[in-house]
Amino acid sequence: MLLFRSEEHVERWCRAWSLPRGATLSPESAWQLARVWYSADRRARAWRRRTVDETEALLAGLGLTGPFWALR
């Protein structure tokens, strides 16, 4: 995941790499996603990866729904 100065720069990068445009978030939304995603202490014995259901719920809780954000 990369940071760009603007949507125009995203479009330019996609053309240069011949990649379809993916999904974009504002820096603030990406920060909120990271805060929630990395909220658990990975040094803790009880830490484990989220299940698919848990991850989908996390994404949905941030409004990240639809085919791009689907995990299956």
Place this chain on the structure above:
Amino acid sequence: MDGDDDDLDFRVRAAVYDGVMTGGAAPLVDELAAQLGLARERVAAALERLAAGRALVLQRDSREVLMANPFSAVPTPFAVRAAGKLYYGNCIWDAFGIPAVLGADVRIDCSCGCCGEAMSLAVTGDALEPIDGVVHFAIPAHRWWDDIVFN
């Protein structure tokens, strides 16, 4: 996996994260073995299990730690400075993950993925200071682990 492996894997995972969080660098296999008083082979096997479970990402050939998300064990274009230490994120999402994990104020120095113009972001008091920009996710979520290094 038996209970002994579970315990070993936890100890290795915790030691890796302790290393990156306190020192800014991921410990090498030999360093982990010395720190934990374990044979190198047992540490290497634990790292392989952790990688298979997607708890860590290992370097392709050396099998040293490459990623202990959100931290990168090697320098990347996403430099994160906190409390006088330098960390690296694997991508902009992981760069944001570092202040989340550390609970610290940070400055993130990176650049526009298109033109290379320097971009600097700051997280202060659990808030991202306003900045113009767009975060682009090139790969749909169900394919994130197809090539986690590219992603």
